[in-house]
Amino acid sequence: MLANTVHLGFKSIEIWPEQREVEICGDPVVRRIFFTDIQEYHPRLVAKILELEENQRLRKRYYRGACGTKIHHLEKWVNSEAELITARAKALFMKVLDCQDAVVDLSWANVYRTGDYCMPHSHVRSTASVVYCLDPGDEDPEDRQSGRFCFVDPRLKCCCQDQEECMTTPFLPGMPSGTMLIFPSQLVHAVNPYTGKRPRITLSWNINKNALPDAPLPPEAG
Ligand SMILES: [Fe+2]
Structure with missing residues (x-):
């Protein structure tokens, strides 16, 4: 079982603030929650991530669409x-x-800079994946879909609005800062090319009920 609070400096922050409701998001298998106390932890977390992004040993950059x-x-x-x-x-x-239990198999931050995007993919080795939006980055008035997370999976009815099992309509859940989304890890998702200047920052976790054998990444990739 988890503790109920985490200490941030002199403050004690509730892990699960009262009145926070988990809502269905587009399809019953996708759920979403908004946290409102983000000023308590976003500034220091963003600063930490941008500091780590400078670390050549810790940062991993594979290719622009990754x-x-x-x-x-x-x-x-x-x-x-x-x-x-x-x-x-x-x-x-x-x-x-x-x-009663949740074991993180792998977690990571994503920092998108201008032109970065994420090609459609699923997450391996996990039951459910959680994505959290720390900073959605700049809006692009000429491309409203810029940097937007979307599901592109024919198993979601909301993606198949023209014909059953035909993925014709990417589903873009609203993800303002402080949004946490959970979905089955096998659902295919992507992030559109980001055109803004401010770094777009998200966090991800692959989670199971029990620990899996072996490490999710080879040591040199971690
Ligand atoms: Fe992903």
Whole structure:
């Protein structure tokens, strides 16, 4: 079981603030929650991630369409804000899957700079994935879909509005800063090319009810 609070400096922050409701988002298998106390932890968490992004050893940049720059393993950052948001991701998993435990297989931050995007993919080795929006970045008035996270999966009815099992309509859930989304890890999703200047920053976790054998990444990739 998790503790109920995480200490940020002299403050004690509730992992699951009262009155926070998990809502269905587009399809019953996708759920969403908005956290409103983001000023308590976003500034320090964003600063930490941008600091880590400068670290050549920790940052991983594969190619432009591979979801920006990744910094893996939130649990190794020695950062209370990362600990809080990870506890929230695990609490969401346990609430939605109605279970007593949540084991993170892999977690990471994504920093998108101008032109970065994420090609359609699923997440391996996990039951559910959680995505959290720290900063959606700049809006582009000439391209409203810029930098938007979307599902592109024919298993979602909302993606098949013209014909059953034909993916004709990407589903773009609204994800303002402080939004946490949980979905089955196999659902195909993507992020549109980001045209803004301010870094667009998200966090992700792959979560299971039980720990899996072996590490999710080879040591040199971690
Ligand atoms: Fe993903």
